[in-house]
Amino acid sequence: MNAPLRRLSMVVALLFSALLISSTMIQFVDAQALQNRPDNRRTLLATYARERGQILVGGSPVAKSVASKDELKWLRTYPQGKLYAHVTGFYSFTYGAGGGIEGAENSLLSGSSDKLFYRRVTDILTGRDQTGASVELTINAKAQAAAEKGLGGQRGAVVALDPSTGQVLALVSHPSYDPSVLSSHDTSSVVKAWKDLNADPTRPMVDRAIAGNLYPPGSTFKIVTSAAALESGKFTEESLLPGPAQLDLPLTSTPLPNDDRRPCGPNNKVTLKRALEISCNTAFGWLGMDLGADAFRAQAAKFGMGDRLSIPMNVTPSSVPADLNAPQLAQSAIGQYDVRVTPLQVAMIAAAVANRGVVMRPYLVKKVTSSDLEVIDEPQPEQLSQAVSAQTAAALTRMMQGVVENGTGTAAQISGVDVAGKTGTAQHQKGKPPHAWFTSFAPANDAKVAVAVVVEDGGTAGNEAAGGRVAAPIAKSVMEAVIGK
Template sequence: MNTPIRRLSVVMAALFTTLLVSTTLIQFVQAKTLDAMPANKRTILDNYARERGSIIVGGQAVAKSVPVEDQYQFLRTYPQGKLYSQVTGFYSYAVGAPYGLEHASDDLLSGNSDTLFVRRVTDLITGRKTAGATLDLTINVKAQKAADQGLGKSRGAVVALDPRTGAILAMVSHPQFDPNPISSHDLATASKAWEALASDPNKAFLNRSINELYPPGSTFKVVTAAAALEEGVVTDENSVVPGPAVLDLPLTDTNLPNENRQPCGPGDKTTLIHALEISCNTAFGSLGLQLGGEKLRAQAAKFGFGDVIQIPMRVTPSSVPADLNAPQAAQSAIGQYEVKTTPLQMAMVAAGIANQGRVMTPYLIDQVRSANLDVIQSTPEPVELSQAVSPQTADILTKMMVSVVDNGSGARAQIPGVKVAGKTGTAQHDLGKPPHAWFISFAPADNPQVAVAVVVEDGGVTGSEVGGGRIAAPIAREVMKAVLGK
């Protein structure tokens, strides 16, 4: 073999080796990434030709695929329309599945999950068409409808949890949207519907319950009280705390007043339980000064602030800023400054207190079933996220929150024959706009079965807890009643 031929052989061998390596990378290493690309219409067409699994709530499909006589073979439909829109998301050939369960659990719904491998092999051998898995959700139908009706035309969100397990019993975000036009096989109709949704100034596509961050306002005072009890700054609900009309803050000329500009008790002092009943700013601001920012932040973290949680959709982490100076710590202690939280996170705070201080990891999927209804994944074992506070502290906080409902600003959450624990909140945000109205709660207080967080955007009244008590508390009450069968 002469030199030119030998060189050509080396070049040809190198080319074949490069081709082999490239093919291996594409077929094995990059396969999943390429399949998941929104622009890969071939994969979507292949999935459309396969019956996608249903999403079930209370025995009824809230998302399902029906056979059609076109190139796609199956049309994704949403029989409940708007009610579950932010939970399900949508599945669309025109625009893909940007969020919701359709995206987060696509591998199960499409039948591509590794847990369905044996099923796919069996289907290949028998010649059956592979179908996706069915998802049974934890949502309580009555609670979901109560939350939806309670919010009405208001913007905001409601989340209800089973405090014992972390199961999500209701998840409603307003405004809503109808996923059906977006899943249409008429690409012009689907694209037009998506463009309208994507440009909606009210952000109807946004799941406010898990992906919008709000200042929590006075509902965060429960976290401050928890930190004060855990750190020994106070010993019980009857501990005396400062409650002047205005709290003098160090390092600044701006002070912290009570909303009514009045002291919270005689001699500028009050008890911890009374401070929570009337939502005394200066009392909790004073506790924030004593605790300092890091202890506040550490206590919030024990309730889940800062954690990245998948339910399986990704939940935007809530946050308390680091390196707070004294005035910032006082403001943060009343749920203002830069404290930001999702409604799900505040429901976890209420649920943690209800569950003797144990915060359970929230989840939305109760069980997964194959196309022939065999259970692939059964109801998950409850997973403890953290022990946020001791059982003794949880008992004290429960007494205080019950008193808020029985004797304070949360009276509209009362349920005859049921002991309810709660806390109102009014959260300042943009200048010139009404504050957000908040309410967190759980019931029955002596045997908790449901914890709820409600936020109504711009639903508060500046300078009082009226919004939280009048607007948000009745919504929480109806959701709790629905779960309890009242």
């Protein structure tokens, strides 16, 4: 055989080898992943042949399948649509399972999970109709409704947690959307709805509670700075701090001012407790620089900043920037510069204080059951970290009670109930109103609920927005819903 033929035969052999390897990869190595893709139409056709499991809140379905007369046999419906959209997500023949529990627990709901293998075998042998598993959520229906009503037409998010377990009691993101427009069997209307939703500049399909473009936390982050100060052993809640009208910063000619341009106390001094009550920027800017960047970042990390969480939807990690110089550290200590958080993270910080310093891993699924109510999975509370000591948590609780009783958070007061909280007003873009924040827990000494609220661009208050005015009343209504006031 001459040289050209030998080279040609080698090329052909290599091509056949590549084809063999590729087909082997597809048929054996990648087969399961390809089959489980939510947009795999063959898989979708197979799953539409059986009833999809329900998503339940308090025993009532917020997502269920009803029989249809077309070839798909089942139509996915969402009885309370927009109220639970970011909790349920959507299930569409055109676009698959996306967002929320529909996406995160698709294999259980569709019945294809390995956890349901023996159930599928039994169904086949007995001739019983195959169905997916039902997923019961930790959501408190009254708290969810209160969060929805409180936000109204404003953009933002509300998260409520049970501090002792980490259960998610409310998760609302605004604006919302109706998942039913994507579950229709009318392909043309689904495609139009999909394009309209994705073209909407307000991004209604983004879950602002756990993802999207994260927010600067503003003065709610002073809880973290206070925790770092108390944990350092150098400060108590009665320690005097500098609190001038504006704080001169090194490396820059731009000072850090208080919102009202006034000193925080007589002789430009203020206690740590009072500084938190009135949200004194200069005191906390000084405190951040005194503690140092390492201690500040370490304390934030203990509260869960930077952790990759799944509730089971993936949560975008919150972050504190690295390599902070002194002015950046002062700004970060008051929740500005490049500190970015999810509302879930802020709720976790408040919940940790309420729970004697222990951060519980947040979770949304209470129980998974088969069609005959056999429990397939039942997640248990899990400790994520010890953010601060019980003594520090007690001091922070007293300080946060002062915020609600005598400081910037009086709008969150509940008659007959001690409430601990912290306001925040976060500058985020030049020329735009600030975001309004409030985080809290109640009852202060035996907390049943911790809440975080953010209202984008000050909501209806615009440039006049402040966390205590705009966000605190929303948090109050959610707390009242949980504790029964």
